[in-house]
Amino acid sequence: MVTAADLTPVQPQHRFDEARLAAYLAKHLPDFKPPLTAQQFKGSGVNPTFLLHSPGRNFVLRKRMLPKKGISLAESINRDFVLISALYDAGLPVGAPQHVCADDSVIGAPFYILDYVPGRHFRDPNLPGMDARQRNEIYDAMAAVLASIHAVDPKITGLPLNGGGASYLKRQIAALDEQYRANATDEIAAMERLLAWLPANVPDEDVTSLMHGNLRLENLVFHPSEPRVVAVLDWDVAVIGHPLADLAINCMPYRVTIPGMGSLQGIDFIESGIPGEPDYIAAYCRHSGRERIAHWNFYLAFALFRVAVMAQGIVSRGSANGSAPPTLKAYGAVVRSVANQAWNLVDGGDD
Structure with missing residues (x-):
C-alpha cells in the first residue's frame, strides 16, 4: 500500500x-x-x-x-x-x-x-524484504504488463502515428544526436562512434506499437497481496514507436546505475530470485508471443545511448547554472561509461 x-x-x-x-x-x-x-x-x-x-x-x-x-x-x-x-x-x-x-x-x-488505485509501490528494483519466489513473480508481472501495452492497437490511443517502428528509431536517433551536440562538454570517442553507427544500422524489422517510454518498477502499482499490476503510472512520454526499444529502456537497470534510481548491477540473480536479463527477456517473449528477439544489441545500444544523452543534458545544465550539485560528477561518469558500454555491444557487429 x-x-x-x-x-x-x-x-x-x-x-x-x-x-x-x-x-x-x-x-x-x-x-x-x-x-x-x-x-x-x-x-x-x-x-x-x-x-x-x-x-x-x-x-x-x-x-x-x-x-x-x-x-x-x-x-x-x-x-x-x-x-x-x-x-x-x-x-x-x-x-x-x-x-x-x-x-x-x-x-x-x-x-x-x-x-486512486490502492496497492503496493516499489521504488527499489532489488525488492528488499521479499523472498526469491515473490521477486520472480513481481518481475514476471512487469514483463506481462509491458507486453500488454505493446499489444494495444496504436490507432485507439489518440497519439500521433507519425510512422512508428524503424521510422521512430531513425527520428529518435536524429533528435538525440542534436540534443547531445547542443549539450556536449567533452569529446567522448564512443559517443562519436555511436552517432555514426546507430543511424546506419537500424534493423529492417518495422514493428510499430504503443511505447510507455519509462516503464520501471517505480512506475507500477501492484495488487496489495498478489503479484499483479493494477495501475501503470507516468504516461508523459508515451509515443507510438517500437516495442523493442521500449523493452530495452525497461531493461536499463540491468545495465546502468543512475544516481537516485537504483540498479540491478552486481546482484546475485539466482539467490535473489530476480530474473537476469536473458530470463526477463524470455518472460517478455512468452507474454508477447515472440519466439526470439533479433538485433537485441542494437536496441540495447539505442537505449544506452539515450541514457547517455539525457545524463549529458544534466551535466550541461549543472555546469551552466554554476550550482555544481554533488551528483554532477556522477552523471558525467554515467555519460562516458554508458557510451563505452553501448559501443562495446555493437563494435563486433549486431547479433
Whole structure:
C-alpha cells in the first residue's frame, strides 16, 4: 500500500488553493464531496502527481508544467487524458479517468483527475524484504504488463502515428544526436562512434506499437497481496514507436546505475530470485508471443545511448547554472561509461 514514505506535503513550488480546487471538483465530479486535502507523491518529476483525500473517496491529480513538443500545455494534458481513457477502455491497468481541466487558473496548470488505485509501490528494483519466489513473480508481472501495452492497437490511443517502428528509431536517433551536440562538454570517442553507427544500422524489422517510454518498477502499482499490476503510472512520454526499444529502456537497470534510481548491477540473480536479463527477456517473449528477439544489441545500444544523452543534458545544465550539485560528477561518469558500454555491444557487429 502507499505509505507515508511515498508521500510528502505539497512542495512550495507546486502548492495550490485546495479550497478552490474542491469547489471546482464539486461542480465537475458528481461523486466528489468536500473538504479536500492534498499530498504530493515523491519522485513525481517535472509533471507532479498528487493524492487528493476527500470523504469516502481518494483521487489522483496529475498536472502538466511542461508541454509536449509542438503543442500547448492544454493540448498536452488533454492528449494524456485521451490516452489514459483509451487504455482504460481497452482494459489496461490504469486509474479510471474522471476529468480533465485545461484551465490553468484553477491550480496554476492544466491537470487531469483519475481514481486512486490502492496497492503496493516499489521504488527499489532489488525488492528488499521479499523472498526469491515473490521477486520472480513481481518481475514476471512487469514483463506481462509491458507486453500488454505493446499489444494495444496504436490507432485507439489518440497519439500521433507519425510512422512508428524503424521510422521512430531513425527520428529518435536524429533528435538525440542534436540534443547531445547542443549539450556536449567533452569529446567522448564512443559517443562519436555511436552517432555514426546507430543511424546506419537500424534493423529492417518495422514493428510499430504503443511505447510507455519509462516503464520501471517505480512506475507500477501492484495488487496489495498478489503479484499483479493494477495501475501503470507516468504516461508523459508515451509515443507510438517500437516495442523493442521500449523493452530495452525497461531493461536499463540491468545495465546502468543512475544516481537516485537504483540498479540491478552486481546482484546475485539466482539467490535473489530476480530474473537476469536473458530470463526477463524470455518472460517478455512468452507474454508477447515472440519466439526470439533479433538485433537485441542494437536496441540495447539505442537505449544506452539515450541514457547517455539525457545524463549529458544534466551535466550541461549543472555546469551552466554554476550550482555544481554533488551528483554532477556522477552523471558525467554515467555519460562516458554508458557510451563505452553501448559501443562495446555493437563494435563486433549486431547479433
